[in-house]
Amino acid sequence: MIADPIAPDMAQVDAVIRTRLSSDVALIDQISHYIIGAGGKRIRPRLVLLFAGALGFQGPERFELAAIVEFIHTATLLHDDVVDESSLRRGRQTANALFGNAASVLVGDFLYSRAFQMMVSINRMRVLEVLADATNVIAEGEVLQLMNMHDPDLAVDDYLRVIRYKTAKLFEASARLGAVISGASHDIEEACADYGRSLGTAFQLVDDLLDYQGETQELGKNVGDDLREGKPTLPLLVAMERGTTQQRALIRHAIEHGEVQRLAEIVTIVRDTGALELTRDAARSEADKARQCLHRLPPSTYREALLELCVRSVDRSF
DSSP states (O other): OOOOTTHHHHHHHHHHHHHHTOOSSHHHHHHHHHHHHTOOOOHHHHHHHHHHHHTTOOOTHHHHHHHHHHHHHHHHHHHHHHHHTOOEETTEEOHHHHHOHHHHHHHHHHHHHHHHHHHHHHTOHHHHHHHHHHHHHHHHHHHHHHHHTTOTTOOHHHHHHHHIIIIIHHHHHHHHHHHHHTTOOHHHHHHHHHHHHHHHHHHHHHHHHHTTTSOHHHHTSOTTHHHHTTOOOHHHHHHHHHSOHHHHHHHHHHHHHTOOTTHHHHHHHHHHTTHHHHHHHHHHHHHHHHHHHGGGSOOOHHHHHHHHHHHHHHSOOO
């Protein structure tokens, strides 16, 4: 593993996050600090900083932008956990499990609105445009996913569309922002955005396969959550396509009813049909696309870190 070229920058981002989370409303402070304090990989703010560094930009705006994308991401987590009725995230109780659904939704709204206050303070119309577009597409993705729940006949292309809207769009925006604040050319900006989109897609594909491969303690969430929520993810879609008539019927029933009583059997089917390997291969293909985009950047420790991120996003187990 190469040395992290942005470790000091991430400390600066954390300082911005702590400052910008401040509110006179005690419950907002409490929930915001709880969810941000849970940690996480902070990949989206890292993308802002790594692309800014790779393109030679060292202005303080990069810290604010990195914090903004983390706030937007955190707001989506708060809302998602309410919609999905999740009880565990990053190995801890979700905010909605601890503080209730209403408080979680409203604090998510606070984080969104705080992010837009911060965008305005940067005073760059292009930054506003990128982030306004991203938040709108993410919302569309969340509604699309809701429409697809409990649908075992979902087409793979429609599943991938949800990933690109709901997850990959903020990765794309984060990478693009690093280029925007650096004053990069249109072609370079698009290459950075393409990297983010492909990396985000790979990341979500791996998340989806880990729901049938990992352990709750490692994942920091309950294994089988996707099935309980009726999410027809790629491992299930592939397993249905490749499985026997009986196996297909079992998975269809589980998706339609969000049933996890026979989860162990379904996990065995998913593994035996090679659905996990195919999903991992699809993620690796997306990571390879992301890697190709980096040829447009000059050699640097930042570019090396972005290359390593492609590998780590696919070969992780949690």
